[in-house]
Amino acid sequence: MPDGLVYRGRFPARAEQLKEIRAAVREAALAAGCGEGCAQDMVIAVDEACQNIIRHGYCGDPDGPIELRIERCGATLVFSLFDWAPKVDPAEVRPRDLDDLRPGGLGTHLMRETMDECEFVEPPPGCGNVLRMVKRIQ
């Protein structure tokens, strides 16, 4: 698989879209040569990130768009998630203390545990947020 864009898709910010997003990530991961475990980790990270956009970015607005781009970059896959929701303050995004047993707040932790890099990058003009996640192909 040569370097470059391997997938680009745009979805409405609806929970029922997550299955299709997960399938796209898995397919791209396996096509890039990822093993099952690595592909699964990529699926987990992108799913959790999209959940955050749906729930916290668009606050349940089902018409907000999410754009997923997957790029091959050497020995890594780079996942970029674009949304047009209000700008996130990265300092406010913190994984919670896992010793504090409660139902929610796991998404950010799962993303950071499964991916090698996970950060907000400067969005293009007119765009709300871009989350960039990178993982080495294994």
Next chain:
Amino acid sequence: MEHAMREEGEVVVVSFSGDVDLEHSPRAREVLLGAVTRGRRLLVDLSAVAYIDSSGVASLVEAFQASRRQGQRFALVSVNAPALRVLELARLDRVFTIYATLAEGLDASA
């Protein structure tokens, strides 16, 4: 996501199949909390769960905590590899009681 609930003696077994994700976790939560109200030991069979995300895990945590408040036991059975991966990442494999099979889970309550 599909679910089934049955009673095996003094144990309620809830089985999920398919994806317990953001789309389906509200229903999973409803099913699990309803099972807790039956006042029996609860086993949650995840053998047919293809995918579970943090919202699905949250529903398990909530049911676990509700069970604990009522002095009832709660355990997971037949947690397949993808689900176990998420539980391990969340460090919940150390919190939940997990049995490899439903038979083991039922035997443990006998």
